[in-house]
Amino acid sequence: MKAVILAGGLGTRIAEESDFKPKPMVEVGGRPLLWHIMKTYAQHGIKEFVICLGYKGYVIKEYFFNYYRHTANLEIDLRTGNADVLDSQAEDWKITLIDTGQDTMTGGRVKRIRPYIGDQTFCLTYGDGLSNIDVSAELAFHRAHGKLATVAAVQPPGRFGVLNTRADGLVTSFEEKPQDEIGWINGGFFVLEPSAIDYIEGDDTSFERAPLANLARDGQLMSFQHHGFWQPCDTLRDKRELQALWDAGKAPWKA
Template sequence: MKVLILAGGLGTRLSEETTLKPKPMVEIGGGKPILWHIMKIYSHYGFNDFIILTGYKGHVIKEYFLNYYARYSDITIDMSNNDVHMHKMRIEPWKVTMLYTGQDTMTGSRIYHAKDFVNNETFMLTYGDGLCDVDINKLLDFHKKHKKAITMTSILPNGRFGVLDINNTTNQINSFVEKPKGDANINDSGYINGGFFVCEPKVFDYIYQAQQKKLSIQEDPLSVVFEEDPLRDLAKDGELYAYKHHGFWKCMDTLKDKNDLQYLWQHNCAPWKKWQ
């Protein structure tokens, strides 16, 4: 099963780090970018086929993976005969596809770029700036049981994000409101969008419909925000379900967020680190 990772945004609230690199490449522990940590989470559960949806400074991500072996291996370079020998190669069981989706493309339109690579199969999707200790296998099992288009990992943070109205009996999401003013929540549920989605190919139809709506009012179809019309319409049609996660989750929005994650890693108490 493929894992799509949104990695193309500007990261303006972390400008101290993102002037020279995209936010998913900001290092948070062990000299590794947050993108690497996200991929290790999925890999721990056996999901190793990644599609990275790049945009802003996407070449930095491409160069990182092109030079991955040399970066993390011990090497001897014999300049007298142009020989390079690698020792103790540190490898991952990953297949990584990098799709350049445009500098200013919005999240929904970025996701649509991967349609032909998904091959009409169930896929996973998450953001390139959020870490979580969610059990991916349990998330997938929950998704298979309700048999709808999309499952969103839903968490209880301090606010600032899209609020969900969840049916407490079935966990169906009745409505989705992205970043409501005043951080108000609906029905006092408090649950918000934490990423770590499981999606059926039907999700691409909703993005396509949103793109057509943009064209009908002479707007750029690449400006479709996944968290607006597509998720709202999926919720309205009963196709969006919440997997309630009560463990660790943190989005790296600011320098403080980055430092908090780095602190957890440095003190050997990073909840997302399940791998050995």
């Protein structure tokens, strides 16, 4: 089975980092977000990946092409130019890197990689969110219901305090909004049958709009409720929060 990862967006809300690299290459714990996501899938036995490249895709190509240089200890003889790997930390992954266009929308990127996924069920996610989702359980759920698509449903943490006030403006109570009052949202971890791609028209199609809406209309979309950790990395604040979890040894997504 393969996991498709969307890694071509601009990341405008974290521009301080993504001016120089694609957002999936923003680092947490010294490794790119993309690497952490791939580790999550690999933990569940999925070690073949199709990466949808776009904005600054060459950065992702360079990282994996020179993976040893980025992750291993090396011994280099400057006279000869020879380099020996002292301790290999290479993953047993197979990675297909496909340029899906600079301005292509998410649905269009998925449609462009159709020739590389074969005729089997595949996973799909975004390259900028970390989670401890049980991919194996989601796959089992998908196979049991027999529909074309499964989306992980998550309840994001409340980021804003709720103020209860009197007419004169006096705050009578302040509390964080409970997760169960926020509702379920698209958590971005999908399991799809290849025929689900038929719901995508072309490059200008956002996967989150018409394709998912039409799959739901046709009774072909199921939700897998994930109650564990889920955190997108959309802003520098998000990155700092994720880094703080990593530094404290409390990163729930760490495989």
